[in-house]
Amino acid sequence: xxxxxxAPSTLIEARGLTKRFGQFTxxxxxxxxxxxxxxxxxxxxxGAGKSSTMxxxxxxxxxxxxxxxxxxxxxxxxxPTIRGRLGVVPQDDNLDMELTVEENLLIYxxxxxxxxxxxxxxxxELLDFVQLTDRRKDRVEPLSGGxxxxxxxxxxxxxxxxxLLLDEPTTGLDPQAxxxxxxxxxxxxxxGVTLVLTTHYMDEAEQLCDRLVVMDKAQIVAEGSPxxxxxxxxxxxxxxxxxxxxxxxxxxxxLEGIAPRLEVLPDRVLLYTNDADTTVLDVHARxxxxxxxxxxxSTLEDVFLRLTGRSLVE
Amino acid sequence: xxxxxxxxxxxxxxxxxxxxxxxFSLTTMLINPIMFLLGMGIGLGSLVDKxxxxxxxxxxxxxxxxxxxxxxxxxxxxxxxxSESTYPIxxxxxxxxxYEAMLATPLVVRDLLIGQLSWIALRLTQTTVIFLVVMVxxxxxxxxxxxxxxxxxxxxxxxxxxxxxxxxxxxxxxYALSTVLRFVVIPMFLFSGTFFPISQLPSGIxxxxxxxxxWHGVDLCRSLALGTVDAGSAVVHVAYLxxxxxxxxxxxxxxxxxxxxx
Numbered sequence: 368x369x370x371x372x373x374a375p376s377t378l379i380e381a382r383g384l385t386k387r388f389g390q391f392t393x394x395x396x397x398x399x400x401x402x403x404x405x406x407x408x409x410x411x412x413x414g415a416g417k418s419s420t421m422x423x424x425x426x427x428x429x430x431x432x433x434x435x436x437x438x439x440x441x442x443x444x445x446x447p448t449i450r451g452r453l454g455v456v457p458q459d460d461n462l463d464m465e466l467t468v469e470e471n472l473l474i475y476x477x478x479x480x481x482x483x484x485x486x487x488x489x490x491x492e493l494l495d496f497v498q499l500t501d502r503r504k505d506r507v508e509p510l511s512g513g514x515x516x517x518x519x520x521x522x523x524x525x526x527x528x529x530x531l532l533l534d535e536p537t538t539g540l541d542p543q544a545x546x547x548x549x550x551x552x553x554x555x556x557x558x559g560v561t562l563v564l565t566t567h568y569m570d571e572a573e574q575l576c577d578r579l580v581v582m583d584k585a586q587i588v589a590e591g592s593p594x595x596x597x598x599x600x601x602x603x604x605x606x607x608x609x610x611x612x613x614x615x616x617x618x619x620x621x622l623e624g625i626a627p628r629l630e631v632l633p634d635r636v637l638l639y640t641n642d643a644d645t646t647v648l649d650v651h652a653r654x655x656x657x658x659x660x661x662x663x664x665s666t667l668e669d670v671f672l673r674l675t676g677r678s679l680v681e
Numbered sequence: 682x683x684x685x686x687x688x689x690x691x692x693x694x695x696x697x698x699x700x701x702x703x704x705f706s707l708t709t710m711l712i713n714p715i716m717f718l719l720g721m722g723i724g725l726g727s728l729v730d731k732x733x734x735x736x737x738x739x740x741x742x743x744x745x746x747x748x749x750x751x752x753x754x755x756x757x758x759x760x761x762x763x764s765e766s767t768y769p770i771x772x773x774x775x776x777x778x779x780y781e782a783m784l785a786t787p788l789v790v791r792d793l794l795i796g797q798l799s800w801i802a803l804r805l806t807q808t809t810v811i812f813l814v815v816m817v818x819x820x821x822x823x824x825x826x827x828x829x830x831x832x833x834x835x836x837x838x839x840x841x842x843x844x845x846x847x848x849x850x851x852x853x854x855x856y857a858l859s860t861v862l863r864f865v866v867i868p869m870f871l872f873s874g875t876f877f878p879i880s881q882l883p884s885g886i887x888x889x890x891x892x893x894x895x896w897h898g899v900d901l902c903r904s905l906a907l908g909t910v911d912a913g914s915a916v917v918h919v920a921y922l923x924x925x926x927x928x929x930x931x932x933x934x935x936x937x938x939x940x941x942x943x
Contacts, residue, residue: 388943427784428943447787455785461778465698474694478786480687526786 376403378530378561379424383433386419393419395585396433401530406552406562408572410667411582412675417565418458420582421534424563426450438529451479454528454560458535460515462507468518469494469503472525479526486525493521497551513544520551531555533564537571549574569667583675593667600673601665602627604643608650609635609659618655625649639665687788691796692803694779710808714815717753721876722746722821739878741907743823750821751830751906752875754812755898758834761808762842763866765801767858770849773797780941790937794846798930801842802835809834816906824908833905833919837898840922841866843929850936869895874903894925 379401386394394416401407409417422428423435426442426449435442437449462471469490476486494500497517507515516536523531536552537545552575556562566572572579573593581589581596589596597603606626610618619631626638626646640646643662650657699706726745729736740748773779780793809831816822849858872882873895879887890896901918904910 422943425785427781447789450785451787453785457781457785459778461782463694463698463779463782464777465701466694470697474690474697475782475786477690477693478687478783478788480690480787 377401378403378438379407379563380436381420381424381433384420384423384430384435385432386416386423386428387431392585394423397580397582397585397587399580399587399590401561401563404556404559404561405577406556406564406575408576408579409563409565409582410567410569410572410576410579410671411565412567415582415675416585417582418534421532421563421565425453425455425532451526452529454523454526454531456516456519456523456531456533456536458538460519462515462518462522464506464508467504467506468499468510471507471518472522475522476525481526489525489527493524496524496554497521498547511544513540513547516540516544516548517551520548524555528560530561530563533562535565535567537566537568545571569671573667581671581674588674589670596667596670597665600670602639603641603665604639604646605663605665605669606638606640606643606646606650607635607659607661607663608638608655608657609661611658618657621653621655622650625653637669639669686795687792688795688799691783691788691793692799695796695800707807707811710811711815713757714750714753714812718746718750718815718819718821722749722753722819739880741878741903741909743907746819747821747823747907748903749876750816750819751827751902752899754809754816754830754834754906755837755895755902756870756873756875757812758805758809758838758898759841759869759895760866761804762801762838763845763862765804766842766845767849767861768855770797770846771852771855771858774850774940775853780937784941790941791934793941794930794934794937797846798839798843798933801846802839805835805838805842806831808838822906824906824910826908826910827906830902830905833898833901836919836922836926837894837902840894840898840925840929841869843926843933845929847929847932847936850933850940869893874899894922897921 377400379399381397381399383396383398384394385392385396397416397420399407409420411417419428423430423442424437426437426446430442438452440449442449463474466474472490472493473483473486476489490503494503497520499514499518499521502510502514507518510518520536533552537548540548549571552562556575562575564575576593578592579590579596580587589600591599615631615636619636622629622636622638626640628639630637630639638646647660647662650660723746726749729740729745783793784790812834813827813831816827845861848861852858873879873890873893875895879890879896882890897918901910901915901922904915
């Protein structure tokens with residue numbers, strides 16, 4: 368997709384986008400396009416440059432170098448106009464703790480210069496959408512982490528944004544809260560809102576993203592749909608072998624050549640294969656008796672760990 | 682017709698939060714001058730007024746209460762401004778990160794700063810108006826010019842609040858904030874002519890008092906309350922205070938920008 372000229376449906380276009388903090392380069396010349404209506408993810412370990420990229424897209428962090436266009440406009444000159452059409456869910460909630468749930472939405476709408484007559488009905492809709500209607504008069508402070516997160520998402524939607532930027536939307540939430548949030552984000556996507564999110568959770572990326580880039584050490588190291596990434600950077604299936612404590616070292620040499628790729632972890636051995644059943648048969652045929660054998664499909668996590676590091680034996 | 686400037690939407694937020702504490706805040710604003718004027722103005726003042734005629738003449742020929750009240754108005758404005766310019770700024774930058782939330786909207790740093798200073802000005806107006814009412818009730822007013830002690834008090838507060846906002850925005854922790862209150866605000870409170878004329882200070886250090894914005898505010902408010910105001914010194918005081926507001930606001934803008942736009 369990323370060609371030299373962006374397609375007309377492109378909402379965000381970055382070419383050689385760079386962010387430096389003094390001597391440190393947080394984002395080092397990345398290229399990507401985000402098309403209207405898609406859910407686009409930045410996947411990467413902590414410190415990979417995801418948040419810095421998001422902050423540049425959000426027009427709150429000046430671009431150090433390269434080209435960035437958001438909604439066809441230049442953040443350097445049209446920051447306020449662009450921000451008026453974005454919704455932002457920052458990594459850490461920054462709700463106003465002194466205000467109630469509905470007041471947080473009201474003042475945020477006012478920051479976008481929306482009249483109260485427009486904001487009021489929208490507050491009703493949004494509170495319903497994030498299931499916080501019964502807490503509308505409550506102060507924000509005592510709400511649970513999941514509720515605060517949902518309120519932050521409601522707040523980010525107060526201006527009916529064209530693009531929603533979510534920086535690690537579910538980090539720190541319990542599984543129930545995460546699933547509620549994913550469901551809401553999925554609905555937004557269905558409604559045609561363009562989602563751009565960062566995450567280091569593979570399940571989140573697989574659930575939500577049509578397309579994603581993997582970032583590592585300030586650069587984009589891979590790009591594609593979750594399925595494409597798995598096809599390109601991993602095998603179809605994975606066999607995980609666990610040996611009794613102390614035996615793994617002697618077993619590993621005997622596994623040589625059994626699968627296209629082999630990865631030795633401290634506690635288990637991963638065999639990357641296109642046919643897990645056959646590989647398991649081969650393991651037994653070699654007279655090996657692992658304590659535990661797990662066959663599974665390759666996941667984005669395998670791709671992620673392969674691309675962003677963990678010592679590999681191939 | 683053009684909509685209100687964006688900075689006023691920032692003020693709206695603070696008003697919304699203030700709605701929850703206004704009763705407490707108003708009570709404080711009322712009780713504070715009453716206590717000071719009772720305790721110091723009348724209590725201590727009854728001793729002062731029994732002193733030599735020399736003492737009375739150095740107070741400008743009025744009783745201690747009347748001398749003290751306008752000075753205290755300016756000093757109270759300073760204290761309100763200082764407290765609004767320290768921890769609340771730290772909170773909005775670092776603890777609650779309200780500014781970060783604002784900057785994700787069409788608002789820009791300038792709006793946040795103007796909004797913040799406008800809010801402080803609003804709080805100062807409240808404080809000085811209430812103070813003035815208490816002064817009138819105590820009969821500690823000599824001239825109708827005293828109504829101008831309200832804008833003079835607001836100006837004095839901003840002259841101290843704006844530079845403190847700038848300082849607070851450069852800090853990454855709050856230790857330095859209590860230092861400002863302890864070693865800048867309290868000494869100014871005590872030695873800038875609020876409680877006694879600075880002619881009582883040793884001549885070697887008197888010039889320090891002349892340099893403080895509070896002294897200019899105190900002298901201005903007092904000359905208005907006593908009706909002794911003259912245009913020349915009023916202009917000097919106003920210009921001096923305005924320079925502090927402008928300089929402080931400029932530094933605060935730089936500090937906000939450095940801190941919030943990374």
